[in-house]
Amino acid sequence: MPSVKFLVTIFVIIGIIIVVGVGFSFSSRPSLPAGNNEKPNTNQEFKPQSSIHNTKVYINPINPIIRQVFLNNSTHIDTPYVKEYTMSNGTWPNAILVARNGIVWTVGTISHTLISFDPKQGKIISSYPIITSEQKINSKNSTQSNQGFQMVWSIVEGSDGSIWFPEGGSDPLWRFDPNTEKFQVIHSISAAPMQMKVDKRSGNIWFTTFGSGTFGVIQKIIGNREYKVTEFNLGNDSFPSGIFLQGDSVWITETLNHNKLVEFKPIVDANGKVVNVTKVLEIPSSSPSSSSTQKQLFTTPTDLVVFANSTRPSSIWLAEHGTNFITEYRIDSHSVIRFPTSSSPRHYITLPYWIAEPADHNGFWFNEHEGNRIAFFNTTAKTLLEYEVPTRDPLNGYIANALTLSADPNDNNKVWFTEFNHDKIGVLDKSPPIPFDINSSATKITILSSSNKITQKNASPVAATLNVQVNTEKSFNSASLINNTNINININHTLISLNASSSMNPLGKFVNMTAKFYPTSIIDFNKDRSVTAQANIVLQRNDSIPISPGNYTLGISATNGIVTKSIFRYLFVK
Secondary structure, three states: OOOOOOEEEEEEEEEOOOOOOOOOOOOOOOOOOOOOOOOOOOOOOOOOOOOOOOOOOOOOOOOHHHHHHHOOOOOEOOOOOEEEEEOOOOOOEEEEEEOOOOOEEEEEOOOOEEEEEEOOOOEEEEEEEOOOHHHHHHHHOOOOOOOOOOOOOOOEEOOOOOEEEEOOOOOOEEEEEOOOOEEEEEOOOOOOOOEEEEOOOOOOEEEEEOOOOEEEEEEEOOOOOOEEEEEEEOOOOOOEEEEEEEOOEEEEEEOOOOOEEEEEEEEEOOOOOEEEEEEEEEEOOOOOOOOOOOOOOOOOEEEEEEEEEOOEEEEEEEEEOOOOEEEEEEOOOOEEEEEEOOOOOOOOOOOEEEEEOOOOOOOEEEEEOOOOEEEEEEOOOOEEEEEEOOEOEHHHOOEOOOOOEEEOOOOOOEEEEEEHHHOEEEEEEOOOOOOOEEEEOOOEEEEOOOOOOOOOOOOOOOOOOOOEEEEOOOOOOHHHHOOOOOOOOOOOOOEEEEEEEEOOOOOOOOOOEEEEEEOOOEEEOOOOOOOEEEEEEEEEEOOOOOOOOEEEEEEEEEEOOOEEEEEEEEEEEO
16 A cells, blocks of 8 residues: 655745845755654664764755855855954964953964954954963074964953963963053963853853863962962863853863763852862763663753753753754753754754853854854744854855854844954844844644554644744845855845754754745745745655654744744654
8 A cells, every 4th residue: 555645734924025035945965863852751862973074065956046146156245244354364363252341352373362353443453472481482492483273262351351361282371461461371270271251250260171171260369460270170081161150050061972061069168269069960960870861962062051040040052063953951851952053055064163142141142163154042032043154265165164252241232253264253243133034823833753653632634834924124225235246146136045944853854754845945026025925834754764753843944145034843743
């Protein structure tokens, strides 16, 4: 007997006034094992991917609109949201900080300089050479200096306004006083910190050391200008990366082998100085007495932010760098909910990396390394905005290597970022409204895992409908949004592209199911800028292989190629 295919149809309505004509598309990617189904107490493991820095370029060979309008060979796009600033050739900035006075600081990886940039003037105001001990010795011996290649991943501002940053070699930690313009080197630390965070209550600086397997705290010694470093060992295979301070807790991500989130409480002496720490919580637990279902929950959790109700944390958000996921772990229910980024038109994976929290704590920023976007996740509305980085380097797979970012403490709408080997820094301002919005009143879709399943309540045997509304501003100027000199296109040709993703697979793919928009994923509003268009997204199950039952997340995105907005709905497979 021939198999009967199961269909879930989601009805999409797009109402728009004007949108620039570029878009995304999704297509088949290389097959990977399915991820865990996110159902609490699941026995499925979430498999990490063997390579997370693949820069192969994926080109959509089918859709001519995508090829001609978005996947052209332009190396730069114009956008009203992002402004880039060029540094001297050979700077290679990595790590960035927006200080309380508004000055932006970065460190040149190749130039070995600490750089201060004034956004009001739009230029560098100072550049301070970082002269290491090795360079001083070489200079005395008339030996050619070779400082090597030292990646700087974090810069923080101390409570006294000093600037702290790591370096490699025998000078692993530096402090710079902007008032005296003098450096101070801290040697009593095992390795250069990966990430640092400042405790605003005590002024202590907490840090992780990725390769040394430690985290620790820097405390000022009362009565002099010296600092004491106290480190706590997590093990050589722990690879601590992200760090977050919440109340009196220190949260750490153990990124590679362990793939854990760990909460510690500092132990202080009579003078209030940290002398030790105690482990409070480990997710997932490695205790022998823990449930056998506590298997790997996360894949390469590089960074995190913790949200709390009253005095206790309620949820932890993290970037799973080896995937397309921004992930929420709910502490009370021990549940994992993954939110897939929209797919990249050129790469198989977007690689969410570091997280920056705005001063109002309403959501968070993160960078997509291979997605070439800076994104903002609204944790209240559960929506995602992804802004394209203007620079597209064909030698790097059309990405700008936007590796680090820093939220502006004085403006919740702004975040700064670096473009590592392109000698640029940039600022994203999300205060200009995006030219469309996407909404839906529905909250979930329920389907059966196979055709052999008995029909269940609320699981439609034929289809489910999701209504989506998209609107834009009349005054929006599409001509200002695209700078394309390589192909001859009509900038009044207004297009919007629809995209679907899921948490079923680390790449955001659907597993044993396909998702297609009908009649097309490209909506053309060139003829009537005030019309309402509609499309269907059809989820079609592959009945030859059942879908793993569980709770997943469906992402539905609309994009004009400059900015993408995604909404998320629960996808239950029973």
